[in-house]
Amino acid sequence: MNGQATVKKAKAITTKAKKPRSLEKTRSRAGWFFVLPFVATFLAVYIPIIIDSIKYSFNRIEMLKGGGYTLHFVGWQNYSEALFVNPNFVKILTSGIQQLIFDIPAIVIFALFIAVILNQKMPGRALFRTVFFIPVIISTGIVESLDASNVLLDYMGSTSTIDTGTGTQSQASEIISSMDIQRLFANMKIGTELVDYVVQLVNNIYSIINRSGVQMLIFLAGLQSISPAIYESAFMEGASAWETFWKITFPMISPMILVNAIYTVIDSFTSESNQVMTFISGIYHGSEPNGDVISSAMSWMYFLIVILIIAVVSLLLSAYVFYQRRD
């Protein structure tokens, strides 16, 4: 009698022990159901597109008159043509990558600085935020490509009242040249490269602002998630604002810096104002024979280089990233 009862109990326990597993199973099935639209399209459309793109870069396409197309395998010819025959590709590629490497620190630092300021309490904060996030919404796509080379903005931006025909300088560069900052810093013997870099940044302030909108938002979100208790205790211990920034805000925001650095790379090399991308899509839409396949070979090369840059950036930065929760 007693034994039977224990058997029953044991059975009950085993069935109970089974139950969580089945719950887990239903949970995991539900999880698959939620990601199904993405996974299905990824497998059915995206993977074939990727494979096709790699395939096309080794082929020539011939459109048939009755509809449809045939492929002719040509090996590495598209790649070699892009690298050695096209006169501009290598030049534009190197300058584009150089530009990208220079822009990453500028955009990330600028976005962090503005996010810290916009996070402080002050009159008119809501208004400033509204203005600062306008570029996120509008400076993409067609408008960005229109603004990238805008004769009108350059003309209106110049402060010279008498147009001598050369009034294409932007205001920023005029401020710099009028204040002779360049010469001042050159006299300080800190190296002309650094001075040139800073001057170039100031001249490009408009494009840097336009491209740091999303990064600003991400930083702002990160700043909001830092617990105010930490700041309070630092304040009680008598830390200055400068110390608080470097000892608390900076380490706490460092994962965001990594995210933003990577996002900046991705964003700037997929954006419409990127000169390499403009060049490649010019080749695609252009009249050059086989431009379509050569452009896809070019973009695969560019993609590999950018992946390399992302790997290097994330390796370099992840050494300094501080994670609050170390499990």
Place this chain on the structure above:
Amino acid sequence: MNNSIIDKTKKYLTRNKKPRVEFERTPLLQRLKQKFISTAFLQNVVWFIFRFVLLLGISYVILFPFFVKISSSFMSPMDFTDVTVKLVPKYPTLDTYKAIITENRYFEAMFNTAVLSLLCAVVQMLICSIVGYGLAKFKFKGRGIVFMCVIFTMVVPHETLMLSMFMKFRFFDVFGIYGFLNSLFGFAKENYINMINTYWPLAILSFGGMAFKNGLYIFMMRQFFLGVPDELEEAAYVDGSGVFNTFVKIILPISVPMMITVFLFAFSWQWTDSFYTTLFYTKQGIYLMPNIVGVPRSLTTSFAAASLYESAVVNTCSLLILFPLLIVYIFCQKYLVQGIERSGIVG
């Protein structure tokens, strides 16, 4: 009469004042001195002014192109040859707007783009929140791989896939299934579907969560759902609600600010997109916003400042493209910051 009342109140005040004073306060002047003549206060004032000037300056840099575009959109060709005209037109005209709206068929483009962007934005918003929820709240085998795939779609630039994407939707077929069915039953002449100049390519991409920057949206939604406490769902499960019921009735209502943020991004980035629109649509097919960019025939001039004037016309086009977006932004910007702040994106 009046004086007596004042005297009385004065007396009353002096009588009642004394007992209230419990300790010697430092005089007002000294207190003010301590407060306002100190390095800390000075630092604050300097920082306040510096910050304000900096923000104002950057706002100016952001807004200045708008001022230029708006003012030059009202200018006539004469204004560009006149060197005394800078920002305020001397001979204001509405011809630029009229010509663009009638000759470049602005309203047709706006209607088509609005349909396309709304369709894409709504689908992307829903799909990205569903996928983000699945990635954030369920533990299943291969979750890491799926998430890596999401990041992968974000990293690969669509220019790399330009040609193959065009070919895919020009000769659309999934694993040859359509071709097989077609050769079996023979309901169409060709063994593929031509989707160019239809809404389908973008609809399919949006439905799969891999249209323009959808990886970012999925990432954002995932981060947001990671921050939603599990107890909320557990309470719903205990009360007998199913997984999908919980998602629709509990989770979606609290994620509205985040979803509006995603909607705003998706809508505006689709609205100004020229990559997909030039790839999938021709001018004769579906007339979209990027197609209105150009100088209308009635406005072509051979003035001295023709290039400037034409640039002004093109800028007016971009202003007209942006105008509906700005209205949407003004209504939604409150949610943008709110949604982002609540997402708590942490590495």
